[in-house]
Amino acid sequence: MRLLAFGDSFVAGAGDPDHQGWLGRALAGRPEVTAYNHGVRGDTSADVARRWPAEAQARLTDAEPCRIVFSFGRNDANAAEGGGARLSPAESLKTANLLLTQGLRLAPVLMVGPPPAHEPALAARLEGLNEAFKTLCARQRVPYIDVLRPLAVSGTWLAEARAGDGAHPRAGGYQLMADLIAAHPAWRRFTGQD
C-alpha cells in the first residue's frame, strides 16, 4: 500500500528528533506501507491545494492500493499580519471541500484534524475549524480523526511545544498523536488492518 499524506509541518513531523512524525509512528511495524510524507512547514490549505495534484500524480499507481490523507488547519488559523486568521473559516472550508472532492476521485481519503495550540485566540479558531472540518467530512463521507481535545488534555503536546519552538512537540507529542490515530477504527479500516 502507498499512503500519501498532504498537509503542514505537523504532517512533516517538524521537531521530531526521530524524523518519523505522527505519520511514521502511526505506521510503525508496517513495512508493507510506503508512506509519502507531503507535509510542508507553513502551508495553509490553499498552499496544499496548489501543489498536491502534481505531487500525487507522480506517486499514485495502479500497481498497489493507494490512500490519501489530508491534515491542515493550523496555518489557516494562525494570525495574519494585521490580526485575524491567515485564511477565513469560509476559505478553509471551501478549500478543504475541494481537496476532498479531488482526492476521492483518485483514492480513499481520510482527514486528520489539527493539533492544539496555546494562544487562546488561535485555540478558539482551531476549535471552530475542527468542528467545521468534522461536519464537512461527515457530508463527504470521509473519515475524520479528531485529535484536538485529547492532545490538549494530555498536556504532553503543549508542554513539549512550549519547551521547543512554541508550536511543534518532540517525540512524546508526536507519539501520542500517532497512538490516537493508529488506535482509531477509521484508521485501521483505512489502512487495511481490519
Added chain:
Amino acid sequence: MRLLAFGDSFVAGAGDPDHQGWLGRALAGRPEVTAYNHGVRGDTSADVARRWPAEAQARLTDAEPCRIVFSFGRNDANAAEGGGARLSPAESLKTANLLLTQGLRLAPVLMVGPPPAHEPALAARLEGLNEAFKTLCARQRVPYIDVLRPLAVSGTWLAEARAGDGAHPRAGGYQLMADLIAAHPAWRRFTGQD
C-alpha cells in the same frame, strides 16, 4: 535547516518498519533539521528530473538554510523489458549532470550513491554508475558519498533484501547506510555539524 532529498524507493525508506529510512536515521537526534523526503518508488533519474523543480520550489525558503540531496541509480540500472538497463549510463549521467547543475543554483547539493544489489548483471551496472557519478560529482565539486561496497561487504543490506522483497532492506540495512552517511565528513559539513 531544511533538507530536501530527491530520489528513489531507497530514499523513501521502502521496507523500513520504522518509516525513517536512511535519511531519518542519518538525521536522528537533530530536531532542528526538517527533512523533506522526496523518494519515489521506481523512479529513475529521468523521473526525478521531471518532478523535482516544482516540488523543490514549494519547499525551499529564504528563512533558513536549505540543502539538496540526490540519490538514484538503481532504477536507471534495473533491467528493462527486452534486456539491458532502463536508462543507458550516458542518459543517467546526462540527467545527473542536469540535476546537479539545477540544484547548485538553488542550494548546496550532495549526492549519495546507489546501494548494492544481488543480481550480477545489475550489480555490475551499479558499479559502473557509482564510479561515473563519483567522477561527475568531483567535476561539479559536489560531495559524493559512496555506499556501494561498504553495504555489499557488510552482508546485512543484501541479507535483509533477500529476506524481504529482493530489493529493499529492513531496519538493519537502512541503519547501516545511515551510519555510513552520518559519519562521513562531507555529510557533517553539509548539514552544519562541523
